[in-house]
Each structure stands twice: as C-alpha cells, then as structure tokens.
Amino acid sequence: MIRGRDVEKRYGRKRVLRGVDIAVPRGGFAVVTGANGSGKTTLLRLLAGLALATRGDLVVDVDRSQIGYLAHEPLVYRELTAMENLDLFGRLYRVPERRERIGMLLERFTLWEVRNERVSTYSRGMTQRLALCRALLHDPDLLVLDEPYSALDEDGAAVLDAELEGLAGKHTVVLATHDPDRVAQLQTARLALA
Amino acid sequence: MGLALVLALIVAPEDADQGISQRIFYIHVPIALTAYFCFGLGAVKALLLLWRGDERYDLESYVAIHQGTIFGALTLITGAIWAKASWGVWWTWSSNQLVLFLVLFLFYCAYFMLRYSLEDGPRRARSSAVYALFGVALIPVSFLAIRLAEDFIHPTVFTRDGPQMSGTMFATFVVSWGAVTLLAYVLYRVELAGKRLDADLRELREALQ
Amino acid sequence: MTYLADVAALTRKDLRVELRGRDTLPAMLLFVLSTLVVFHFAIPDDAGESAAYGLLWVAIVFTALLGLARAWVPEQEHGVLDGLVLAPCDRSAIWLGKTLATLAFLLAAQAVALPVFVLFFEPLDATALAGVLLADIGICAVGSLMSAMAAAARAREVLLPLLVLPLAIPLVVGGVGAAVSADGERFLLFLLLYDAVFAVLSWASFEYVVTE
Numbered sequence: 001m002i003r004g005r006d007v008e009k010r011y012g013r014k015r016v017l018r019g020v021d022i023a024v025p026r027g028g029f030a031v032v033t034g035a036n037g038s039g040k041t042t043l044l045r046l047l048a049g050l051a052l053a054t055r056g057d058l059v060v061d062v063d064r065s066q067i068g069y070l071a072h073e074p075l076v077y078r079e080l081t082a083m084e085n086l087d088l089f090g091r092l093y094r095v096p097e098r099r100e101r102i103g104m105l106l107e108r109f110t111l112w113e114v115r116n117e118r119v120s121t122y123s124r125g126m127t128q129r130l131a132l133c134r135a136l137l138h139d140p141d142l143l144v145l146d147e148p149y150s151a152l153d154e155d156g157a158a159v160l161d162a163e164l165e166g167l168a169g170k171h172t173v174v175l176a177t178h179d180p181d182r183v184a185q186l187q188t189a190r191l192a193l194a
Numbered sequence: 195m196g197l198a199l200v201l202a203l204i205v206a207p208e209d210a211d212q213g214i215s216q217r218i219f220y221i222h223v224p225i226a227l228t229a230y231f232c233f234g235l236g237a238v239k240a241l242l243l244l245w246r247g248d249e250r251y252d253l254e255s256y257v258a259i260h261q262g263t264i265f266g267a268l269t270l271i272t273g274a275i276w277a278k279a280s281w282g283v284w285w286t287w288s289s290n291q292l293v294l295f296l297v298l299f300l301f302y303c304a305y306f307m308l309r310y311s312l313e314d315g316p317r318r319a320r321s322s323a324v325y326a327l328f329g330v331a332l333i334p335v336s337f338l339a340i341r342l343a344e345d346f347i348h349p350t351v352f353t354r355d356g357p358q359m360s361g362t363m364f365a366t367f368v369v370s371w372g373a374v375t376l377l378a379y380v381l382y383r384v385e386l387a388g389k390r391l392d393a394d395l396r397e398l399r400e401a402l403q
Numbered sequence: 404m405t406y407l408a409d410v411a412a413l414t415r416k417d418l419r420v421e422l423r424g425r426d427t428l429p430a431m432l433l434f435v436l437s438t439l440v441v442f443h444f445a446i447p448d449d450a451g452e453s454a455a456y457g458l459l460w461v462a463i464v465f466t467a468l469l470g471l472a473r474a475w476v477p478e479q480e481h482g483v484l485d486g487l488v489l490a491p492c493d494r495s496a497i498w499l500g501k502t503l504a505t506l507a508f509l510l511a512a513q514a515v516a517l518p519v520f521v522l523f524f525e526p527l528d529a530t531a532l533a534g535v536l537l538a539d540i541g542i543c544a545v546g547s548l549m550s551a552m553a554a555a556a557r558a559r560e561v562l563l564p565l566l567v568l569p570l571a572i573p574l575v576v577g578g579v580g581a582a583v584s585a586d587g588e589r590f591l592l593f594l595l596l597y598d599a600v601f602a603v604l605s606w607a608s609f610e611y612v613v614t615e
Contacts, residue, residue, distance in 0.1 A: 012314020013396055050485055051615040052247075052316070065491035073482030079423040080416070091412045092490040094405070118423065119481075127481075134486070244611050301569035308566060311556035316615040321552045324608040325566070328545075331600055332570060339573035342593055346453065346583050 001026045001142065001172050002047060007056035009042050016042045020056070022191055026141075029168050029186045032176040034193030040176040041072060041146055043193065047174055048144045060142070062172075065093060068140035070148050074131035078120045082111050082130050085119065086137060093138035105133040109159055124151045132160065143167065145175045149182065157182075218279060222272040224371040225265050226291065228378045230333070232262030233302070237330040240323035252319035253393070255326055256309070257386045261378055263302045269295050290340050297336050301329055409492040413500025418507065420477045427473045431512040435466040439516065439523055455524040456531075456582045460575045463513070463535070464542065468564050470508050471546035474501055475554045484554075488613050498547055498609035506543040513539070527582065530591065534581025537594035538574040544602040545570050551612050573597055 002024040009017040017039040024030045034040050045051045047060055048069040060067075069075075076085045083102065090098040106112045109129040119127060128151040135143065149157055161182070167173060168186045175183060180190070239255035242248070273292045274284045287293055305325055312318035421427055442458045478484040487497050513535065521527055527535075549566040553559040574597060580590035 011316075012318075013400070015400065048489060050489065063491070064489065067489065069485075069489055071482060071485060073485070075483050075486035076481055077416070077420060077477055077483055078480050079420045079477065084416075084419065088412055088416050089486065089490065092409060092487070092492050094491070244608075297569055297572055304562075304565040304569060307562060308552065308556070311553075311558055311562050317555055320611045320615075321555075324548070324611055325552070327608065328570065328601070328604060331604055332573075335573050335597055335600060338593060338596075339576040342580055342590060343576045345586070346580060 001028070001061050002030075002059070002174070003061075004053075004058040005056055007043075007046065007053050007058045009039070009046060009051065010054045017046075017053075017193075020191075020193070022058075024172060024174060024189060026172055027169050028172055028188045029183070030174045030189040030191060031180050031183055031187045032174065032191045032193065033178070033180050034176075038193040040193055044069075044071075044144050044146045044174065044176055047142075062142045065138065066141040068135040068138065068143045070131055070135040070143075070145040072146055074119075074127045074134075076119050076127065076130055076134060079118055081116050081118055082106060082133075083115045085130065086133060089134050089137055095138050101137065101139075102133075105136060108163070109133055110155070125153050125156055128152055129156050129159075132163075136163070141171055143171060143173045143175075145173065147177055148175065149177060149179060218272055218276045220367055220370040221374070222269065222276050223367075224374040225272060226269040226295065227371065228374050229262050229265035229269055229295070229298075231375070232258050232265060232378060232382075233298070233326075233329055233333070236262060236326050240326035243319060243323045249316070249319055252322065253389055254386060255323060257382055257389065259302060259305060259326060259329075260385065261382050263299065263306070264381075265378060266295055266299045266302065270299060288344075290337070290344075293340050294333070294337050297340075298329070298333065301332060305329070406493060406496055409496040410500045410503070413487075413497060414503045414507075417477070417501060417504030421504070421508065424477075426476075427470055428508050428511060430473075431466050431470050431508060432515055434469055435462050435512055435516040436519060438462040438465065439519055443523060452525050453579075453583050455520075456579050459520055459524070459582075460538075460578050462516070463538070463578070464568070464571050464575060466512055466516070467509055467539070467542045467546060468567060470505055470512070471543070471550045471567070472560060472563050474505050474547060474550045479554060484613065494610040494613055495606050497613070498551070498606060501551075502543045502547040502605075505547055506539055509539050509543060510536075530587035531578075531582035533591055534578045534587070534594060537581075537591060537598060538578040541574050541594065541598045541601060542567070542571055544598065544605045548605040548609055548612065551609065570601070 002022060004020060004022040007017060007020040020043065032040050032043060046053055046058060048067055049060065049064055086102045090102060095101055106115050109132060111126065111129055119130065132148065148160060152160060164183065164186060236255045236258035239251045239258060243251035243255060270292065277286055278284050305322065308325055309318060309322055312321060439462060446454050446458065488494060517527060546567050550563055553562040553566060556562050577590045577594035577597065581587045584590060
C-alpha cells in the first residue's frame with residue numbers, strides 16, 4: 001500500500017528528509033521513531049498527502065477519502081462544538097449514517113457529555129480525543145497518526161489502545177511515537193529516522 | 195554582444211533629429227513593450243510551474259518578472275522625462291500608458307513583497323506563480339478601467355500624440371526596439387545563470403557538509 | 404450536487420464561527436462608521452459631491468481588507484486548514500465557502516454603512532448600489548485567495564493590503580463610475596467582467612495555493 005524509495009523532502013534549502021525507504025503492506029502497522037526534528041512529522045505529512053516529496057519515489061496507493069490523519073495540531077475549530085466539528089467533517093467526508101457514527105465515536109472517547117460545548121473550553125486531552133474522533137470518523141483504510149498518545153491521560157490512552165487493537169490487521173496504520181513499546185505488540189514494521 | 199547593444203542604443207537616438215522628446219520616445223516605447231513581454235513570460239513560466247510541477251520554472255518566472263519590473267520602472271522614468279520634455283510636467287494622469295504602468299508597478303512590487311515574506315519552498319513557488327497569473331489578467335482589465343475612468347477623472351488636458359512615423363523614423367524605432375529586447379534578454383539570461391549558480395553552489399556546500 | 408453541499412456546509416461553518424466569536428463583523432462595522440465620520444472632517448466644503456463617492460469607495464475597500472485579514476484565522480488555529488485540504492471535497496469549495504462568508508460580512512457591514520453614508524453625504528441610486536454589490540463580489544473573491552496566500556507569510560497584516568490594493572483599483576473605478584457617471588451601466592458591465600475574470604481565476608488557482 002505504501003512504497004517509498006530514497007524519499008527526500010526539502011523546503012527550499014532546508015533538507016528535512018533524506019534517503020528514506022519505507023514499505024507498508026495493506027493491513028500493516030508501521031511504527032516510526034526518531035528524535036525531535038528527525039523528520040517524523042514531515043514523513044507523515046507526505047504519507048497523508050499534505051506535501052509532495054521533492055525527490056525519490058513515494059507511492060501511497062489509497063484515495064484521499066480513505067486517509068485519516070492525526071497531526072500535532074488537533075485540526076478542529078475552536079469556536080465550534082464537538083458535534084458541529086464532527087458534523088462538518090462528516091459531511092465533507094461523505095460519512096454514511098453520520099449522526100450514528102458521530103454519536104458512537106463520541107461515546108467511545110467519552111466526549112458525549114461535552115458534545116455541545118465549544119472546543120475552546122476543552123482540556124488538551126479532550127481536544128486530542130476529539131482529534132482522534134475526527135481522524136477515525138470516516139473509517140479510513142489508512143491511518144496516519146503523529147504522536148497520538150501525547151496529551152492523553154491514562155483513560156484516553158487506554159481507549160486508544162483498544163481502538164488500535166481493533167484496527168490492526170484490517171486497516172493500515174502508520175504511527176509516529178516517542179513511546180514505541182506501547183504499541184510493540186501490534187507493530188509489523190519499524191522505521192527509525194535519524 | 196554588449197558592444198553591439200551600446201552601439202545600437204546610441205545610433206538609434208542619433209538618427210532621430212527631432213529633439214529630446216522624440217528621442218526618448220524611441221527608448222520609452224520599446225522599454226514599455228519589453229516590460230509587457232517580460233511580465234507575459236513570467237506568467238507563462240508560472241503556468242508551466244503549476245502545470246508541470248517542476249520547480250525550475252519558479253526561478254525563471256521570478257527572473258522574468260524581476261526584469262519586467264526593472265523595465266517597468268524605466269518606463270515610468272523615461273515616461274516622466276518624456277512628459278517633462280513634451281508638456282513641461284513630470285507626471286500626468288492623462289497618459290493611460292503611464293497610469294497603467296504605475297498600477298502594474300505597484301502590483302509587481304507586491305510580488306516581491308510576497309516572495310520576501312514566504313519561506314523558500316513549494317508554497318512560495320506556487321503562490322508566486324498564481325500571483326504572476328493575476329498580473330497578466332490585471333493588465334487588460336486595468337487598461338479598461340483607466341479608459342473608463344477618464345469619464346469622471348480630470349478631462350484630458352494634453353492631447354496624447356503619438357508621433358507619426360516616416361520610413362527612417364520607423365527603421366530607427368525598430369532598431370531601438372530590437373536593441374532593448376536584446377538587452378532584456380541578455381539581462382534575463384545573466385540573472386538566471388547567476389541565480390542558478392548560487393543555488394548550485396549552495397547545494398554543493400550542503401552535500402559536502 | 405455534493406459540491407454545492409460542501410460549499411454550503413463550509414459557509415455555514417464560517418457564519419457560525421463568527422457568530423460565536425464576534426471578532427470580525429463588529430470591527431468592520433465600527434471601522435466603516437468611524438471612517439465616514441473622519442471623511443466629514445477630511446473633505447473641504449467646496450470639494451463637490453463626487454468627492455464623497457470616492458471616499459466611500461476608499462472606506463469600502465479598507466473595510467473589506469479588515470474582514471479579509473481575519474478571514475482565515477479560524478483555519479489557522481489548531482491547523483484546521485490542513486484538515487479541510489485533506490478532505491475529499493474539491494479544494495476550490497473551500498475558497499468558495501470562505502468567499503461567500505466574507506461577502507456576507509461585508510454586505511452586513513454595508514447594510515448599516517450605506518444608509519449612514521446617504522445620511523451624511525450623498526444619495527445612492529440603484530446603479531450605485533449595484534456597483535457596490537458587484538465590486539463586493541470582486542474584492543471578496545480576489546481577497547480570499549490573497550488572504551490565504553498571506554496567511555502563511557510573515558508580516559501578513561502588512562502583506563495583504565499590498566497584494567489586494569492594486570487589484571482593487573479597477574473595482575474602485577467601477578464602483579465610483581457606477582455612482583457618478585451618467586452612463587453608469589458601462590461601469591456595471593465592466594465590474595461584471597472583472598468579477599468573471601478574477602473569480603474564475605481565484606476559483607481555479609486556490610488549489611495551488613493551499614497544497615504543496
């Protein structure tokens with residue numbers, strides 16, 4: 001599903017990624033590690049389709065509508081409620097049975113109680129959970145998660161663990177993290193960026 | 195090549211014996227036409243950048259527009275000299291050509307502000323390219339606007355006279371035009387080569403680190 | 404058509420965000436009214452009635468710039484723009500949704516400002532008002548795009564007016580002409596031409612501005 005050889009990404013003169021090889025089959029679970037500044041986020045952005053590689057071949061064999069991306073930023077509107085945010089993205093992603101799906105996700109991530117509160121009132125952990133809901137909303141074939149465990153408390157992390165376990169094997173996951181041991185059981189491949 | 199250029203530029207005015215005002219005309223109009231051409235070239239390269247995605251076009255578009263802006267500034271300056279020589283004022287709003295160039299000059303100066311404010315990379319290249327396309331769309335639209343504006347802005351006080359050109363004058367004009375175009379082309383190639391060299395040197399330095 | 408549904412959803416979102424935040428519209432309103440008052444002191448007595456129309460247009464352009472400067476702010480908080488770009492919808496729909504929302508704000512501000520202008524200065528006939536509407540469309544269309552370009556830049560507050568003002572000059576000509584000239588229809592046609600050319604250009608090129 002993902003095949004990359006000698007991938008390079010530079011912004012003008014700055015070279016952020018260099019000589020990266022990556023191969024993730026359908027249903028695979030790849031874990032990307034590396035120090036801050038090693039280019040994890042850039043690589044994930046390339047996989048999500050937000051940027052194009054400057055050099056090298058990178059093929060992500062999946063349609064834009066089937067990619068779920070979790071960035072460092074939550075990618076939700078501050079002034080809207082959780083419901084409104086998910087409703088908007090649900091429409092844009094043409095999610096079938098939108099209401100039910102949103103309800104289910106909000107419940108799973110324990111955001112149902114605050115679904116009609118504005119995101120600006122949320123804690124960091126709650127916002128992160130909403131971001132996860134957004135990424136999973138359309139049941140994407142490919143999940144690209146950039147440090148999803150950051151900002152999550154134990155409960156939230158547990159929910160994410162369960163979610164990832166459910167997805168592994170059926171969906172393809174690429175996950176960047178500082179804590180690879182957490183997902184060590186699920187991983188099928190490891191990529192360490194220098 | 196430079197020698198030929200200089201010769202052509204001097205010979206052309208000397209052929210014209212009608213006085214400063216006419217002599218400037220031989221330089222002013224070719225410079226204006228060359229500026230238009232440069233902007234057009236910049237837009238073409240911009241379109242190629244967006245269409246093909248090859249970043250080489252970014253530099254070419256930028257240099258073309260840079261040249262265009264320089265020639266645009268020269269157009270305004272020579273235009274002012276011409277106005278002074280013909281009508282005794284440094285600026286007049288009744289010359290549509292000059293007003294158009296003023297608007298375009300502002301527009302393309304903003305182009306450089308845009309480039310200056312963005313980080314180097316695909317984002318900057320694409321935004322610059324889009325802006326360059328807006329530029330060429332602006333040329334006819336602005337011209338129309340200025341024509342229409344004559345309706346309610348100061349009525350034309352000075353008659354806009356383009357000199358009638360006899361055979362020798364026309365020949366001089368063409369020579370002058372050719373010379374200016376050649377000059378623009380040379381400057382374009384020189385600047386482009388220079389910038390490419392800069393970029394290559396930088397890459398080399400980085401590769402060695 | 405899903406395209407229009409997307410645009411509708413996006414415009415609704417912008418209206419909702421503004422309603423909650425109430426940042427932009429009140430500022431635009433206050434700005435345009437203050438500017439009109441300043442103009443009263445700025446125009447000498449013998450300037451003639453046409454001068455007022457010119458100043459009206461200056462006020463409109465700068466009010467629009469105020470609104471445009473804030474247009475993409477909700478998308479920059481929390482990086483939402485990436486989220487929109489990733490969605491399977493056409494990127495141009497993002498531009499159209501934003502343009503329509505900005506247009507709504509500008510029209511809302513003018514709904515108050517124009518009557519005040521008539522009160523303070525000169526009357527406005529149907530042609531003049533049509534000119535205002537057409538020019539609003541033009542400035543919002545072009546401005547949304549330029550604002551998105553400037554959003555990624557340093558000194559974006561300064562950059563936006565620089566990018567927009569040269570493009571706004573034909574609009575000012577059109578608007579003032581529609582108000583002042585005996586043959587106002589010509590200017591309306593011109594504004595229509597401007598809108599057609601630049602709206603299409605903005606619509607088509609937005610994609611390239613927000614993607615790499």
